[in-house]
Amino acid sequence: MKIIRGLPEKEREYKNPILTLGNFDGVHLGHQEIFKRVVKRAKEIEGTSIAITFDPHPLKILAPEKCPSLITNFKEKAEILESFQIDILFSIPFTREFSSLDADDFIKKIVVDKIGPKELFIGYDFAFGKGREGDTSVLKGLGESLGFKVTVVKPIRVGEKTVSSTLIRNLIKEGNVKEASVYLGRPYSISGEVIKGHGRGKGLGFPTANINFQNELIPSEGVYIGEILFGEERHKSLINVGTNPTFGEDKLNVEVFILDFGRDIYGEFLKVFFQEKIRGEIRFKTPEQLIVQMQKDLKQARDFFHNRRS
Structure with a gap:
């Protein structure tokens, strides 16, 4: 897996990009399902599987007092993504200037102009753009107008619980590492x-x-x-x-x-x-x-x- 800090230097240089983006804290079973589908789809069309994440976590810049303790640091996150055979990981430096991009500009200037994905896989609770104004419905609308397909991956449930970073974080804080490992997959x-x-x-x-x-x-x-x-x-x-x-x-x-x-x-x-x-x-x-x-x-x-x- 190739790790790139920042944005692509050349525009649309990757063949048939299949993309996902998010913070992926913990890289839990829900995230893993997204990565599996991205890699599978990229192989089907002889494309490139790409993940975009942000470093530092956006809340560390926008509201440090509200930022939770992170389950994984960037190095750990990258190691796990590599194990799922993602081809390229972009780590975009998150700054206040970057946070001022509205939802449309983020998708047009970062996702479409720089990478040009054929398809974008996202989690059910994904939000993006200034003030998290963009949600899955907004993204689907942008995909239709800008020429890429959006696939929303449903939440993963284990028993009665929906797998999430918050659930796992709370279990670890409580010392319930045994149950946390079920949702992390490790x-x-x-x-x-x-x-x-x-x-x-x-x-x-x-x-x-x-x-x-x-x-x-x-x-x-x-x-x-x-x-x-x-x-x-x-x-x-x-x-x-x-x-x-x-x-x-x-x-x-x-x-x-x-x-x-x-x-x-x-x-x-x-x-x-x-x-x-x-x-x-x-x-x-x-x-x-x-x-x-x-x-x-x-x-x-x-x-x-x-x-x-x-």
């Missing part, structure tokens, strides 16, 4: 460099990797079963999100105890996958009480992975 993950901590875990018999996370959205405080990706290797892990109240700290940390792992990985980059929360954060009276609980957590994690395998 476990929720964060990533960052391993940095030096206080070294208490090693003294307790549970050496942990302290993650200097770059993500905005962190699951609620507590202990989770999960995995880490180190290079190309995946390792079973216990993850602690919290402030280490037993030792009187108040800074939020993400620490990972990697099962059956003894290597020095300071300075390395890890991706941490959250699979299930097993308990909330507890303030213990003594380090010995903490050790007893950590041993119970470890047994629960080993049972989890054993049952998943069998």
Whole structure:
């Protein structure tokens, strides 16, 4: 997949473009359905599958106080889009000047003049242009007058719930990463460099990797079963999100105890996958009480992975 920051330098340089556009925060099952249909249609007409997104998120510019914690950063979003075989990803810098484009100008000057799509796939709740004045009906009207087809992809429902970024974001905040993974189509993950901590875990018999996370959205405080990706290797892990109240700290940390792992990985980059929360954060009276609980957590994690395998 080719990633282009900004708009195309040449107008209409792509063969039979099939396009989608949106913020795609979380790249959840609903977004994935759109990407699948874009790629399928592009292959049918020997065309080019293209996605347009915006960076930063528009609310970070227009109303920072209303902008939610994002589920995925741009790098993560791009990696997931590439896995769906999108040919080209445009990341358009979102500015106040850009936000002043009305719906008609956005479609004419950005979508039609620059790319010239044969067909545009959008989500059912898509809105665009100044003040989000353009909706799916407006877009269909513009498509008829400007010569491109508009396909509105219906929402994806799982059981009684409609998949959305808001639903997933709230579940992650609550620590319900297990249910969130159903709507994401994968476990929720964060990533960052391993940095030096206080070294208490090693003294307790549970050496942990302290993650200097770059993500905005962190699951609620507590202990989770999960995995880490180190290079190309995946390792079973216990993850602690919290402030280490037993030792009187108040800074939020993400620490990972990697099962059956003894290597020095300071300075390395890890991706941490959250699979299930097993308990909330507890303030213990003594380090010995903490050790007893950590041993119970470890047994629960080993049972989890054993049952998943069998």
